Amino acid sequence: KDEVVTLAHGAGGKATRTLIEALFLEEFGNPRLAPLADAALFDVAGARFAFTTDSYVVKPLFFPGGDIGELAVNGTVNDLAVAGARPLFLTAGFIVEEGFPTADLRRVAASVGRAARAAGVEVVAGDTKVVERGKGDGVYINTSGIGVLEHEHDLSPASVRPGDKVLVSGTLGDHGIAVMVARGSLELEVDLDSDTAPLTELVHGLLSATPGVRCLRDLTRGGLATALNEIADAANVSIVIDEAALPIRPEVNGACEILGIDPLYVANEGKLVAIVAPEALAAAYSALGSSPLGIDTEIVGEVRADAEGMVFLDTAFGGRRVVDVLVGDPLPRIC
Amino acid sequence: KDEVVTLAHGAGGKATRTLIEALFLEEFGNPRLAPLADAALFDVAGARFAFTTDSYVVKPLFFPGGDIGELAVNGTVNDLAVAGARPLFLTAGFIVEEGFPTADLRRVAASVGRAARAAGVEVVAGDTKVVERGKGDGVYINTSGIGVLEHEHDLSPASVRPGDKVLVSGTLGDHGIAVMVARGSLELEVDLDSDTAPLTELVHGLLSATPGVRCLRDLTRGGLATALNEIADAANVSIVIDEAALPIRPEVNGACEILGIDPLYVANEGKLVAIVAPEALAAAYSALGSSPLGIDTEIVGEVRADAEGMVFLDTAFGGRRVVDVLVGDPLPRIC
Numbered sequence A, B: 001k002d003e004v005v006t007l008a009h010g011a012g013g014k015a016t017r018t019l020i021e022a023l024f025l026e027e028f029g030n031p032r033l034a035p036l037a038d039a040a041l042f043d044v045a046g047a048r049f050a051f052t053t054d055s056y057v058v059k060p061l062f063f064p065g066g067d068i069g070e071l072a073v074n075g076t077v078n079d080l081a082v083a084g085a086r087p088l089f090l091t092a093g094f095i096v097e098e099g100f101p102t103a104d105l106r107r108v109a110a111s112v113g114r115a116a117r118a119a120g121v122e123v124v125a126g127d128t129k130v131v132e133r134g135k136g137d138g139v140y141i142n143t144s145g146i147g148v149l150e151h152e153h154d155l156s157p158a159s160v161r162p163g164d165k166v167l168v169s170g171t172l173g174d175h176g177i178a179v180m181v182a183r184g185s186l187e188l189e190v191d192l193d194s195d196t197a198p199l200t201e202l203v204h205g206l207l208s209a210t211p212g213v214r215c216l217r218d219l220t221r222g223g224l225a226t227a228l229n230e231i232a233d234a235a236n237v238s239i240v241i242d243e244a245a246l247p248i249r250p251e252v253n254g255a256c257e258i259l260g261i262d263p264l265y266v267a268n269e270g271k272l273v274a275i276v277a278p279e280a281l282a283a284a285y286s287a288l289g290s291s292p293l294g295i296d297t298e299i300v301g302e303v304r305a306d307a308e309g310m311v312f313l314d315t316a317f318g319g320r321r322v323v324d325v326l327v328g329d330p331l332p333r334i335c
């Protein structure tokens, strides 16, 4: 039992999950929240909606390939997209630190505008709070989003079956490493952009191509390892991935070696993992790969019946090791 | 032109409005956001929805009559309610400072649960981020909410007409003063609770009682003065209120005198102002007054055609003075 909140509780891994289940669900859980999916689903007036929220506390606010404003739009759009919804409307709540330059705030707001237009959503409500110097860090943004489901797919992990295939829509860890490099603490000269992007069209293409999509997750905090562990756990299956098949940029691999971390745990902000039925593999692979945001799509593993809840990696050297859930927080405030 | 963000930008008054219009609307404005109403309205599948967001940074986290968790539910519920919507679902994003006691976090989460049940809403999605010590202040919460419109009323300020009457649903400034007293900086022994409460049933009763309701606003940051100025401005009318009719607790008046502030600018979190057609006054007054949260309802003023955009106070001494929009931030971090 942790007596105080630690950075690990915000890392998106084991400690986060424990806090959510043992504290938040305990105190205000309900059937719509309980699946702990990317977005919650509900029905009104015969339509099916997805509703989600994320707060963004990324440091630094501006990094190669994006900034907190763009992240705040794309991140919430992506939680709706992987729920199978078309994102419609966002809210944006700003918590600004006293003394923050209005020019920087405008730059962030402009990014929100640009990203919203690119993703086809409107920010229809906002809020502005200011906290004293030393009680914030420039600006924190919360976005919440609502979308409407356009497809019939049941994308809950419970529909995942042994024999299903695992695809990732592109290179792993780009966002997390780009932010770490931008922080300047690594003595690293790496030319790498965050992959922040809205996944709506990628998902729409995939779901239109085949009815065999079982489950989708955007790869954010905790990376592919955490997403797969959550799916394996919820579906009572194991998942085996193949190290040789994982698309990882050499710059990301290099930075991870220096940082002493595993790229499997590093965040993206414009990638997803898809679990698809074996008979849907070809259609899914070509749908993802033909989308501009999916050109590096790879088939990286498959679902097994044994060892329920476990994730394994077949290494390049012919071994097999357990890929555990993320413990601790190797990369704080990455999103 | 302000070069940096100041506490006044978070006070809900003139500086906040300027920042929203000159910066946020400029960069990502759109027709649904532009009215700057308590909640944005949109239609999907033949139903009409309200969508809103607020972040809560109140200090201290726990105060007489409530805490940040209860506030975060009721505040967002109330922005939906005064839009004429029945609140259905909320999201809750927590930004926790490293080192925050988990026991306090549980207390806050329990309040969220209790308030949600009391207001008849479900928190269906959440998010948990942790920032380093000194980059937050215990916990900040964003809640966003979605509701469905059940009434035919057009509650935009544009429908306000000269001759309309102004009602407030109870005593002014309770929340703001309760929080200031809890902060302990006043050498004040005042026994006063925040009025935080969900206004859904109060509004539903009012809107069911008469078609003559023109406009509603919950009284939060900036108090009655700010709400009336915004309405007068949007409706191109003036509003005259009568000091003698204003319901204000003696404790609130006393504390305001010590603080050197005007109770007209102090926040509530469980009160609203209603502008109603003259022929609807009796029905509105009795509908509000018969609801448990409206027992101190008073008719406090009326709408005039001259002096567009201005608000006036007829003082107890027979004079008339201008009630301007809030400038500066007399009570920072009240919600």
Ligand SMILES: Nc1ncnc2c1ncn2[C@@H]1O[C@H](COP(=O)(O)OP(=O)(O)OP(=O)(O)O)[C@@H](O)[C@H]1O
Pocket: A012, A016, A020, A024, A025, A033, A035, A036, A037, A038, A039, A053, A054, A075, A079, A220, A221, A335, B092, B093, B094, B124, B125, B126, B127, B128
């Ligand atoms: N404080 C909280 N209270 C209630 N539910 C929460 C809370 N924090 C997270 N959740 C829920 O837990 C699940 C996982 O949340 P998480 O934030 O890890 O997902 P995500 O948004 O997909 O990831 P990321 O935040 O890294 O983008 C979601 O269903 C979310 O609604």
Ligand SMILES: Nc1ncnc2c1ncn2[C@@H]1O[C@H](COP(=O)(O)OP(=O)(O)OP(=O)(O)O)[C@@H](O)[C@H]1O
Pocket: A092, A093, A094, A124, A125, A126, A127, A128, B012, B016, B020, B024, B025, B033, B035, B036, B037, B038, B039, B053, B054, B075, B079, B220, B221
């Ligand atoms: N940063 C922002 N970006 C875009 N719109 C904003 C922003 N902040 C506020 N708004 C919009 O401005 C209007 C007024 O916001 P404000 O927060 O003052 O209202 P409120 O929530 O009713 O009051 P309070 O926050 O005191 O409860 C709302 O329509 C809101 O959507």
Ligand SMILES: [Mg+2]
Pocket: A038, A078, A079, A217, A218, A220
């Ligand atoms: Mg997600």
Ligand SMILES: [Mg+2]
Pocket: A054, A075, A076, A079, A220
């Ligand atoms: Mg997310």
Ligand SMILES: [Mg+2]
Pocket: A126, A127, A128, B053, B054, B055
């Ligand atoms: Mg607000």
Ligand SMILES: [Mg+2]
Pocket: B038, B078, B079, B217, B218, B220
């Ligand atoms: Mg309001």
Ligand SMILES: [Mg+2]
Pocket: B054, B075, B076, B079, B220
């Ligand atoms: Mg509000």
Ligand SMILES: [Mg+2]
Pocket: A053, A054, A055, B126, B127, B128
């Ligand atoms: Mg999240």
